Structure formats: C-alpha cells, structure tokens
Amino acid sequence: MKYLLLLTLLCIAGLATPAFAQGQFKVLVVAIPNRYHHDYAVVAKPQFERMAQRHAFDLTWSWNSTPFDGDLSAYAAIVLLNTPGDELKGPQRERLASYVRAGGGVVAVHRALIFNPPGEWPWFERLIGRTFRIHPMVQTAAVRVEDPAFPATFGLPAQWIWTDEWYEFNAPVTHGLRTVLSVDESTYDPSRIWPGQTARGMGKEHPVAWYHAYDGGRVFVTALGHTPALYDDPLYLAHLYGGIWWAATGQGIDEPR
Incomplete structure (x- = not known):
C-alpha cells in the first residue's frame, strides 16, 4: 500500500510539472566553440x-548559429557567449538586426566583442559599442564598480x-554607452604581452562592461569571461545574470535609458 501511495504521488507530481515549466522569460545562449x-x-x-x-x-542552449535561421521573437534576450558576430552569415545577420529593432535584448560576453574582419558589419560593431584593439596576457587586477545602480553590479563589491x-578598445563607435565596470590599470601590467606585439593600456578610463539602448533594443556588454574556471565563480555569474535580467526585461534601473 505504501509503495502504491508513493507511486501515485510521483505520478501526480509528474503531471503537475508542466504547469510550472513556463519561465518568466526565455533566453537563447549561443556558445560556438572557437580557437581560443x-x-x-x-x-x-x-x-x-x-x-x-x-x-x-x-x-535554450545552442552550439551553433542555426537558431538565427528561424524566428527569434520568442526570446527576451540572446546571449552571445564568446560568440562573435562573424559567426552569423547572410540572412542570419538580418534576423538578429530585426530582433533587436523589435525590442529584443542582447548580452555580449568576452570574445563576442571581437569582430573579424573589422568594419565588415558596422551594425554589429555599433551594437557592441566599441571595437577591440588588443589584450595583454591574463593577469589579476582590481575592477571598479562605476554604476552601482545597474543590475550587473548588484552582487559585486x-x-x-x-x-x-x-x-x-578603440574610441566608442556608438553614443550613449553607460560604463558599468572599469579596470584599474595601475593594478596590472598592460604591456605584458607576447613577443612581437605591443599593448599600452587605455589609461585612467578603461571600461570592461557597459550597456546602452541600440536600434530599438537593449544591449549589455561585458569583456570579462576568458578562463573556463571563471564560470564557476558566483560573483561572475551574478554579474552575468544581472545583465541578462536587464536585457530581457528592462528592469532594475532607476530611470529609463
């Protein structure tokens, strides 16, 4: 009898699950592996x-660009996780642009900020807001919170x-970028780079995360996220989710942007 009751409860729980399966919004994460x-x-x-x-x-998690062959309107936000815009080809690019123009949110993480060859898709470079120049070797540094009122900083010191x-980065290619985090270049060596290359840093103002309204949509950008182990860090995950939440909903900031 006890086992029959347990089986009945499990069946009821199984039937109830779909009623709670619908989340508050839907997010597409595109994580296309690349060389680095x-x-x-x-x-x-x-x-x-x-x-x-x-x-x-x-x-929804995708290892390739096939979601951009279909309708993107179901997604409140699209996360380009180390996935640059040059992975999208032909009509896929126009579908992303149409999605943003319809009010969609985009979160660009680390490698997604680098487009090759530069200048081939100006719309995407303006979506990111800044163009990549170079980077030194991986080092520890102090990150400063520049905008404590933005959700991607709520969990950070x-x-x-x-x-x-x-x-x-080079000079901004888009007006209205709001810096969320910056790195203090006095806490690492910007010139520590591979032989034959030169890095000099950006100076006092060195943004590493920002957000803006662009072409009808919302865009959050973070340059952080190179090393695999970082994705186990609770603070980094809180940083990412704060950006995703804002990109998906527009919530969490005190005034309209």
Whole structure:
C-alpha cells in the first residue's frame, strides 16, 4: 500500500510539472566553440542551466548559429557567449538586426566583442559599442564598480579582484554607452604581452562592461569571461545574470535609458 501511495504521488507530481515549466522569460545562449574559447562552455553550460532554474527563466542552449535561421521573437534576450558576430552569415545577420529593432535584448560576453574582419558589419560593431584593439596576457587586477545602480553590479563589491584578459578598445563607435565596470590599470601590467606585439593600456578610463539602448533594443556588454574556471565563480555569474535580467526585461534601473 505504501509503495502504491508513493507511486501515485510521483505520478501526480509528474503531471503537475508542466504547469510550472513556463519561465518568466526565455533566453537563447549561443556558445560556438572557437580557437581560443572552447573549454569554457563545458563549465558554463551547467551553470547557465542552474541559473535558469534558480531564476525561473527558460533556457535554450545552442552550439551553433542555426537558431538565427528561424524566428527569434520568442526570446527576451540572446546571449552571445564568446560568440562573435562573424559567426552569423547572410540572412542570419538580418534576423538578429530585426530582433533587436523589435525590442529584443542582447548580452555580449568576452570574445563576442571581437569582430573579424573589422568594419565588415558596422551594425554589429555599433551594437557592441566599441571595437577591440588588443589584450595583454591574463593577469589579476582590481575592477571598479562605476554604476552601482545597474543590475550587473548588484552582487559585486565596490572593488573586485579579478583575473582575466583585459581587452583594450578603440574610441566608442556608438553614443550613449553607460560604463558599468572599469579596470584599474595601475593594478596590472598592460604591456605584458607576447613577443612581437605591443599593448599600452587605455589609461585612467578603461571600461570592461557597459550597456546602452541600440536600434530599438537593449544591449549589455561585458569583456570579462576568458578562463573556463571563471564560470564557476558566483560573483561572475551574478554579474552575468544581472545583465541578462536587464536585457530581457528592462528592469532594475532607476530611470529609463
């Protein structure tokens, strides 16, 4: 009798599950392996799945660009996780642009900030807001919170010790970028780079995360996220989810942007 009751309860629970399966919004994560960024995804995927469970949103994970062959309108946000725009070809690019123009949110993480060859897709470079210049070797540095009122900083200390590739950028190609985090170049060596290359840093103002409204949509950009082990870090995951939440909903900031 006890086992029959247990079986009945399990069946009821199984029938009830679909009623609670619908999350508050749907997120597409595109994580296409590339030469320098492939091991990270093995760590990141289960963490994003846990993030989706914890924060009650629906997650679609893709290892390739095929979602851009179809309708993107179901997604409140698209996360380009170490996936640059040059992975999208032909009509896929126009589908992303149409998605953004319809009010969609985009989160660009680390390698997604680098487009090759530069200048081939100006719309995407303006979506990111800045163009990549170079980066020195991975080093530990102090990150400063520049905008404590933005959700991607809510879980971070005012100064945060972090180890990463410190991307350098050219002048902004888009107006209205709001800096969220910057790195203090006095806490690492911007010139520590491979033979034959030169890096000089950006100076006092060196943004590593920002957000803006662009072409009808919302865009959050973070240059952090090179090393696979970083995707196990609770502070980094909180940083990512804060950006995803804002990109998906527009919530969490005090005033309209």
